[in-house]
Amino acid sequence: MKKHAILPLLLLLSLAVAGCGLGPGPTPTQAPSPTPDLPAADDVAYAFLQAWQRGDYPVMYSLLSPAAQQKYGEDQFTATYRQVAGEAALLSVAPQIQAAYQSGDHAEISFATGFTSALVGDFETQSQMALSYVEGRWGVDWSPSLIFPQLSDDTFVHMTTRVPARGNIYDRNGLGLAVQGDLVEVGVIPGRIQDEATLLANLSAILGQTPADLQALYAGAPADWYMPLGQIDAASAQFYYDTLTSLPGVELRGAWTRSYRPEIIAPHLVGVVGPIPEEEAEVWRAQGYTADDMVGRMGLEKWGEPYLSGERGGQLEIISDKGQQIAVLATKPSQESRSLYTTFDREFQKKVQDILGNRLGAIAVLEVDTGRVLALATYPNFDPNLFAGGISDQQWQILQADGRRPLVNRATQGTYPPGSVFKIVTMATAMEKGGLTRDSTFTCQGTWTGLGPDWPKTCWLRTGHGQIRLDKALTVSCDITFYQVALLLNGIDQNLLPDYARRFGLGKLTGIEVEENPGLVPDPAWKLQTKGEGWAPGDTVNLGIGQSEIQVTPLQLAVLLAAVGNGGTLYRPQVVEMIAADPAHPELTFQPMVAGQLPVTAENLAVIRDSLAKVASAEYGTAYAAFKGLGLPVAGKTGTAESGQNLPHAWFAGYAPADDPKIAIAVLVENSGEGATYAAPLFRQVVEAYFAALLQPTPTPAPTP
Numbered sequence: 076m077k078k079h080a081i082l083p084l085l086l087l088l089s090l091a092v093a094g095c096g097l098g099p100g101p102t103p104t105q106a107p108s109p110t111p112d113l114p115a116a117d118d119v120a121y122a123f124l125q126a127w128q129r130g131d132y133p134v135m136y137s138l139l140s141p142a143a144q145q146k147y148g149e150d151q152f153t154a155t156y157r158q159v160a161g162e163a164a165l166l167s168v169a170p171q172i173q174a175a176y177q178s179g180d181h182a183e184i185s186f187a188t189g190f191t192s193a194l195v196g197d198f199e200t201q202s203q204m205a206l207s208y209v210e211g212r213w214g215v216d217w218s219p220s221l222i223f224p225q226l227s228d229d230t231f232v233h234m235t236t237r238v239p240a241r242g243n244i245y246d247r248n249g250l251g252l253a254v255q256g257d258l259v260e261v262g263v264i265p266g267r268i269q270d271e272a273t274l275l276a277n278l279s280a281i282l283g284q285t286p287a288d289l290q291a292l293y294a295g296a297p298a299d300w301y302m303p304l305g306q307i308d309a310a311s312a313q314f315y316y317d318t319l320t321s322l323p324g325v326e327l328r329g330a331w332t333r334s335y336r337p338e339i340i341a342p343h344l345v346g347v348v349g350p351i352p353e354e355e356a357e358v359w360r361a362q363g364y365t366a367d368d369m370v371g372r373m374g375l376e377k378w379g380e381p382y383l384s385g386e387r388g389g390q391l392e393i394i395s396d397k398g399q400q401i402a403v404l405a406t407k408p409s410q411e412s413r414s415l416y417t418t419f420d421r422e423f424q425k426k427v428q429d430i431l432g433n434r435l436g437a438i439a440v441l442e443v444d445t446g447r448v449l450a451l452a453t454y455p456n457f458d459p460n461l462f463a464g465g466i467s468d469q470q471w472q473i474l475q476a477d478g479r480r481p482l483v484n485r486a487t488q489g490t491y492p493p494g495s496v497f498k499i500v501t502m503a504t505a506m507e508k509g510g511l512t513r514d515s516t517f518t519c520q521g522t523w524t525g526l527g528p529d530w531p532k533t534c535w536l537r538t539g540h541g542q543i544r545l546d547k548a549l550t551v552s553c554d555i556t557f558y559q560v561a562l563l564l565n566g567i568d569q570n571l572l573p574d575y576a577r578r579f580g581l582g583k584l585t586g587i588e589v590e591e592n593p594g595l596v597p598d599p600a601w602k603l604q605t606k607g608e609g610w611a612p613g614d615t616v617n618l619g620i621g622q623s624e625i626q627v628t629p630l631q632l633a634v635l636l637a638a639v640g641n642g643g644t645l646y647r648p649q650v651v652e653m654i655a656a657d658p659a660h661p662e663l664t665f666q667p668m669v670a671g672q673l674p675v676t677a678e679n680l681a682v683i684r685d686s687l688a689k690v691a692s693a694e695y696g697t698a699y700a701a702f703k704g705l706g707l708p709v710a711g712k713t714g715t716a717e718s719g720q721n722l723p724h725a726w727f728a729g730y731a732p733a734d735d736p737k738i739a740i741a742v743l744v745e746n747s748g749e750g751a752t753y754a755a756p757l758f759r760q761v762v763e764a765y766f767a768a769l770l771q772p773t774p775t776p777a778p779t780p
Contacts, residue, residue, distance in 0.1 A: 116182030116206045117175040119213040123204075124170035124186060132156060140207045140214025147217065158297070159222050162232045163391055163404075164193040166361055180208035190405075193363040194234060194389035198405035200224055225393040225402040231266075231299040233394045236365070238329060239385035242412035244345055244375055246421040247652055252345045253376065253459075256332040259312035261305055261319065266298025267398045268324030277322060278304060281315050298396075301326060303367075323398065333369070333463040341424050343484035344417070344451055344589055344650060346374020347462035363387035369465070373482075375415060375651065378588045382654050385412030411657040418447040418652045426764045428452040430757055435745040436724075437485035439633035440761060443736040445667040446637065446646025448587070449765070451630070453485040487591035490626035491743060494716030494750065495552045496728050497576075497621030499639065499683060502549050504575040505560045506679040509567060513546035513682045519555040525562055526613050532558055535715070549686040552697050552713060554620055561619025565612045572618055573598035578674045579645075580634050581627050586647040586670060594631060597624040622717055632728040633741035634670075636711065639687070640729075640736030643673040643680055687711055688733040691755075698727065701755035706770050708733035709762060711740075713750035722746045725753035731762045738765055 119138055126134040132153040136144070139152070147155075159165075169189040176183045184204040191197050202224050205216040219226040226232060244253040261282060268274055275286035282289065282305035293302035307315070312327065319325050333348050349372040351359045356366055363386070364370065370384070371377035388409035393401040427450035431438050440450040455477070461470050474481060483489060505511040521539035523532045534540065534554040548556035564572050573596050576582060582596030595601075597618065599610035617623035630648060638645045647668040654663040673680065687710035689695075691702040697713045711729015718724045727750050728741040740761050747753040763770055 113177075113180070113208055114213065115175075116177050116208070116213045117172060117184055119206060119215065120175070120182075120184040120186070120204055121172060123215050124172065127156075127170060128168055138215050139217045141209055142207070143215065143217040152217070155219060156222065158299075159226070159232045162234050162299075163190070164195075164234060164360065164363060164365075164389070165190055166193055167191045182206040182208075182213065192389075192391065192405065193361055194236060194387055195391050195405040195407040198391075200404070223393060223402075223404060225404075230393050230395055230401055233299070233392050235390045235392070236328070237388040237390070237407075237409035238368075239387075239409045239412045240329075241333065241348075242379075242383040242385070242414040242655070244379070244383070244415045244417065246417050246419060246424070248420060249416070250421045252336060252340055252417065252421065254334050256334050257309040257329075258306045258332050259309060260303050260328045261307060262301050262303040262326050262328065263293055263324045264299060264301050264326055264398070265293050265296055265324065266396055270323070274322045274324060277318055278325070281307065281311070281319070301328075303328075306332075335459040335463065336421075337460070338425065339456060339458055340421055340428075341419070341451065342374075342456050342459045343453055343482075343486070344374055344419075344448075345459065346376035346378075346589070347372055347459045348376050349462055350465060363389075372462070374484075374589050375417070379415045379651070379654075382413040382415060385657075386410035410659060413657050413660065414655040415651060416653040416655070418442075418650055419449050419451075423765065424450045424452070426450075427761055428454075428456075430760045430764065434747070434753075434757075435479060435485075436743045436747075437489060437629040437741075438743075438757065438761060439486045439629045439741045440765070441633050441637050441646075441648060441739045443637045443640045443730055443739050444646075446634070446648050446670075447652070447667065448648055448650040449738060450761075451484070451486040451650075453483075453489070455479045455481040457481045484590060485629065485743070485745075487585075487587060487589060487628055487630045489743070490592050490594045490628055491718075491724050491726075491745075492623070492625055492716040493581075493621040493627045493632060494714030494724065494726050495554075495621055496632055496712045496714035496726050497625065497627075498549055498552065498557050498619070499635070499687070499712060500576050500579050500581070501557050501560055501564070501572065501619045502545065502683060502686075503579075503673070503675045503679060504564055504572055505545070506682070507675060508571055508575075509560065509563050511545055511560065511563075513544060515545045517543055517545070517548065517553070517556040517559050519543055519548075519553050521555075523555045523558050525558060526616060530613065532616070546682055546686045547689075547695075549683065549712075550689040550693060550696050557619045558616050561616045562612060564619070565615035569599050569610050569615060572615055575674060576618075576625070578671070580638070580671065581625070581631055585628075585630055585634055586668070587630065588650050591630065592626075592628055594628055595624060595626040621714060629728075629741040629743045632726070633739050636728045636730050636741065637736075637739035638673050639680065639684060640710070640739055642677070643675060644669055645671040645673065684710060684733075687729060690729075692733070698751045698755040701727075701751055702759055705759060705762070707731060707762060707766055709758070710736075711755075711758065713755060715748070715750045718746050720746050722748055725750040727751070727754035727758045729758065731766070738762075 123135055123138045136149045136152050170186050172186045174185040187201050189199045206213050207216055241255045275289055278289055279286045289304055292304050296302050348369040371380040388407040390406040391404040427438050431452045431454050437453040519534055519540040521534050521537045540553045543553055576596045582594055584593045602608055602610050647670045651665055656662040691698050691709045709731040710733035711727055714726030716724040725744040725747045730736040730739040740758050742754040742757045744753045
């Protein structure tokens with residue numbers, strides 16, 4: 076434990092006082108005093124202990140006797156309390172006066188102190204406080220024994236921390252994604268070193284550092300502080316065990332290192348470990364962590380921290396300056412960590428990452444009937460092994476300076492306008508609330524002036540689609556049809572389309588276990604609050620084709636298309652399948668969780684599904700060319716969304732097989748071009764990778780001789 080790192084945390088002795096009230100206890104039994112005019116000494120004792128409970132060291136020191144103040148300076152006094160609190164991982168102290176004896180200018184107070192430690196739990200000590208009446212006041216004749224009875228100027232508080240090895244993260248087949256390596260940390264307690272030259276010579280050979288460098292690591296540290304010097308693997312620790320344990324002052328502690336797949340598998344999902352930020356130190360300390368511990372900082376490493384870290388334990392002792400045990404104050408065993416199993420397959424995840432390649436964007440793949448994540452790929456990504464041992468400042472600066480934002484999980488945190496994929500929501504809303512049917516007919520002449528001649532809008536097909544039914548308009552993605560539909564909905568209720576979008580799962584968190592962005596569904600209240608402007612019909616018209624201010628994540632569209640494919644059930648996307656058992660807990664398996672139902676009747680949903688199937692199978696479908704000859708029917712929707720740059724974002728979101736959906740996929744390629752050209756082919760490759768066995772050509776039987 077690095078004492079210099081822990082010292083700031085010891086302000087926790089400005090501890091939570093609520094609930095552990097310091098009471099005066101039973102009425103003290105006082106012997107008759109020959110000088111009854113003196114004030115009661117137990118009032119001062121009570122004030123001293125009350126100040127200890129709230130961590131008010133200046134008040135405590137002011138109540139010491141002149142002799143105690145002469146022996147112990149205020150800085151030394153305060154440092155002693157803080158050092159003890161840090162080493163013992165104290166969260167609270169609760170002293171209670173039990174009895175008092177006063178005779179003349181001397182008094183004895185018996186008190187019990189209840190302690191709560193983050194590592195060893197609750198324990199209690201019994202102590203005696205002496206007070207002297209000098210210079211017209213009672214003062215506490217203080218010594219370190221008032222903290223713990225066995226503590227003195229020649230003894231020290233020492234916590235032996237018991238930290239279980241971190242649990243592993245596996246894929247659904249038990250293949251490693253993040254695994255634990257065993258290390259042994261070699262450190263020294265400076266005050267126990269007897270032959271420094273011999274110690275440094277041996278440690279230099281074992282740790283591969285010069286004696287001067289090693290000495291610099293503990294130079295100036297308090298005598299009783301543990302100072303880490305380096306780490307060695309378990310085999311080396313066993314080989315050098317006799318040498319290391321024979322050197323007074325050397326202490327060995329278990330350590331660990333995190334290892335991630337070298338080929339980089341789902342780094343944003345698996346996550347990384349990292350040091351505890353200073354602003355979170357008190358929260359982690361209350362759970363038994365020290366300032367130099369590594370904890371989950373993102374992804375499943377963060378979500379699974381309570382399982383992966385196990386429960387820390389320790390043994391709190393009083394030891395002599397020679398390292399001999401004087402007393403054991405409290406002990407608590409550690410609790411084994413638990414490993415985590417994901418819902419995705421390591422090899423398929425890698426294939427999806429390879430399909431995305433070095434295109435800025437993301438691909439999300441879900442099981443249609445459960446919401447289980449089968450793959451989440453995002454590019455650019457990063458190497459989590461950079462974080463395993465503590466990322467260097469230079470490496471961190473490189474990641475931070477990368478304008479492509481490699482630490483952002485584009486599948487769950489990247490937000491984009493959905494473009495024409497949103498027309499699924501617009502069509503469903505119109506059929507449910509606008510009185511439209513699949514046979515409702517519209518006219519597309521390539522240009523539309525329904526908002527007035529000053530605001531003409533065009534279709535992606537500049538020559539127009541002519542007379543077109545609503546169901547076919549979705550298949551060919553006719554913009555002018557959906558402008559007219561959106562204007563109709565706006566006339567019914569400006570909030571109608573935004574409300575339906577949210578009921579389709581947009582504009583809110585999906586509930587996946589890793590970091591995500593809720594996106595945004597704009598509505599009249601949002602626009603008024605954010606921009607100070609009223610909602611105009613043009614806002615709904617733009618929203619109707621997935622433009623306007625709407626922002627969605629690829630994961631949200633995969634969830635939406637999975638619900639369309641399975642008949643209307645929105646599932647919470649799930650990436651954790653199971654938490655392994657340990658001696659104290661059974662295996663914990665997570666079941667699919669329903670998050671809602673699409674607000675669409677079965678009849679209307681069937682119309683939408685038929686239109687989406689024709690996107691890939693009918694010659695007039697916008698993605699027919701991308702899926703021609705696939706050998707497996709798919710359903711989906713192309714999208715081309717304005718990006719604010721020269722090239723739009725390309726989308727394709729759908730499910731496969733179209734007639735019996737098993738997986739839902741959303742593909743986004745940033746600033747690339749048309750969805751049919753840049754996203755649909757990647758969707759096809761994912762389908763081919765997942766259904767590879769089904770798509771293999773049947774071998775021709777050999778002719779019979």
